[in-house]
Amino acid sequence: MALLSVKNLTIGYKTKKGLLKAVDNISFDLEKGSPLGFVGESGCGKTTIGMALMGLLPENAVILDGSIQFQGEDLVLLKEKQWRRVRGAKIAMIFQAAMNALNPVHRVEDQIKEAIITHQPDMSSADLTARLQELFSLVDIPVQRMKDYPHEYSGGMKQRVIIAMALACDPDLIIADEPTTALDVIVQDQILQEIRKVQQKTRTGLIFISHDIAVVASVCDRICVMYAGQLVETGTKKEVFTSPRHPYTRSLLGSYLSLDNLNDIVIPDMQESPDLLSDIGSCRFADNCKVCSGVCRKEAPDWIDISGTHKAFCCEPQIIRGSHGKT
């Protein structure tokens, strides 16, 4: 039984120009112990999904369709009051540059205590301290530093405090939205290791959102690739990154610069994300896709299976199942 099951989720933003469909008919399952990564570029909707899973969508957002099944309830239907019971306790979030979210005038231990007490007000003082020590050792911060103020911590340590706060109430699901983007590459490495370690130890469900495919690959087992609000390819890490089938995934991988793939760089001829206002109903990548025959401008794409775990969203099976050749 999946920990989280999302079906046909569609979320729009009401703007003066009209309804902007940020997330279009997304479905996925998350198994406990198998971190799931969402990768895509700006405007693809991955952050919106993260917010929807925490009930933190802004006022002008509206869930047009779909369900989010989590522990027997549909999160789409929750009211704010009910969300407070879930948020922090059952589902927690680590977000970008979260270290700025620490209150500079309170000691670090007090801030974590507050996070715990909000959900477990009856915890005894002794239990609280014990829990704090447990959390600090989980994220590798020396216990003596508990009483310090946030400005006495380095950037990496602050981010680890945020991870500790997310874990404080022992949630079943953690959503990490670009947790390392604001960090130095050396610190990023430490934090990613930390997240991996924590996830393996606590077996918490993990959704990791990032625009950086390598970062996602270093933490997750399964990947969902998003483009302009649509899910275009899903599969195991190996499948998606070694044999990407969807033309967008191929462009994304071809653009990725890493230290050992100079020969695999393929420069895409792409414009920035399309206008999410028009309800195309068809493939949103069509304008940038170099291999489409045009049928996708009229017909709606569908999921095409490549293997039991690997599938891509396209109108033309031959593009997906066809040659392994480069785009």
Next chain:
Amino acid sequence: MGKPDKKTSPLVEMKGVSKTYFPRKQLFARHQNTVLALNGIDLCIETGEIFGLVGQSGSGKTTTGRLLLRLEQPTAGEILFNKVPVRGLKGRALKEFRSRVQMIFQDPYQSLNSHLSIAETVMEPLVVQKIGTPESRSKKVIHTLETVGLSPGKSFYNRYPHQLSGGQRQRVAIARAIVVEPEFIVADEPTSMLDATIAIQLFKLLMDIKATFGMTFLFITHNLAAARYLCDRIAVINEGHIVEVNTAENIIRHPEHPYTKKLIQVQPGFKFSR
């Protein structure tokens, strides 16, 4: 260490350059926090090369770029452009320097004046340097816009920055930098705020520009892989010191300094063969 070719002198030289920032003295502060951004760095950039400066935030890489453009003056040391000290340039000589050295800034949303049209922004360097006539400038601007991939140039001419995407704005920034056909361009993290698929197209553009115009580039970045892709030589900078300088290949294949090795080690990667 890449040794400068004895036949051509380096286009840009930095010798023992240091930069200290003295923030406003606070009355009751226990100690004044002076920031030593650069600590005695030496650098040589050869004509026609793309030189990469790789460092994390706070390493001093952006300060280096700013000093080369004379947006600020070093606290110590010398900067030479074409063997001429940059520090003492004044008046006409300074203006001439400014026609030879240009910059591409990091933030496409802040580096264009939102009140000016694309045409006005790209034309400004020509106007300021008094190059050409209003008509010839117009033509040059349209031609430059097309060179950077904003085609047709006429349709972008009268638009405003807020009508353009991030990638397009950055192309405008590049157009502005090359319109006076400078010899040396400092590109300060030009793609760090853009998506990967757009960034790589801009890298190609920079390489094409270098090939067409023969310009020399200083490419400042925190991304070692990007530097390796684009640059001929790379210098690694950490906490105000240049830690290692070598050809791009050698930095990656045979790093010598522990910091460089660490940088290479922590690059996230998916180590599958494709």
Next chain:
Amino acid sequence: MLNKYSLQRFYKGWQIFIKNPLGKTGVIILVVFMFMAIASFFVPLIGPMYDPMTGIDPDIRVSTGPSLTHWLGTDNVGRDLLAQLLEGAKVAFIVGLSAAFFSIVIGTLVGMVAGYTGGLFDAFLMRTADIIMVLPSLVILLILASLFGQFNIWIIVFIIAIMRWPAVSRVIRSQTLSLKHRPFIEASRVAGASHLRIIFRHIMPNVLPLAFLYMTFRVTAAILVEAALSFLGFGDPSQVSWGMMLQWVWKSGHMFQAPYWLIPPGVCISLLTLAFYMLGRAMDEVLDPRLRKEGQS
């Protein structure tokens, strides 16, 4: 190419302005007052009786309410109140706009130069501004008035401008400081632009919306200061204004007996200042392309 372009921009700006509900309302109110001000030139031509200062109706010796000959009534010496009200509109515009305009011009220039230059010169300008700002303008005016007698309207305008520019300059200066280090300003420096060019071509357009906004506040302040001065009896005695009207209704003891005399000038002062305020908010949207509602540009 540039000229046709500026006209296009102006027209576009106007379209945006007029679509904004505040802009619309503000403009409507202002237009009404403008008509009033223009009408004040013509009304005395109807007959000498209608001159706001000197036109005394020979048949009337006391303050009377609205009637067919005098639509708003008359004051206690028989002068037509409507004529006075119209004249007051003219004066309000002249005083308000002129004083505001001059204080904005001075304040913006000082603010931009101080912010951009920095250092000792900046410090000097700002200390001067501080000193002037601290002086209570109304009290100073009253003291000056009592020393030198009642003022000519233009002296009042001048003094209001001199006393009010510091507030503008502080705001403009801090805006300039934040702009000074923005990448697009540095890009201009790198291109070789002179300081003057940067100040007038780059900083000023970015600072202008704020200046205009402040101008509308200054207009309201100027109108109110003039009204206050006149009400207290220090205004220009040869000039009818709304404040003057209030002074007369008070001095002649008619405050509670003649609502037709008391209310119109007060309402006019409030409405006009409100109109300028609305204008300022709508101007904001026009002058800054980023504030424009999506769908326009």
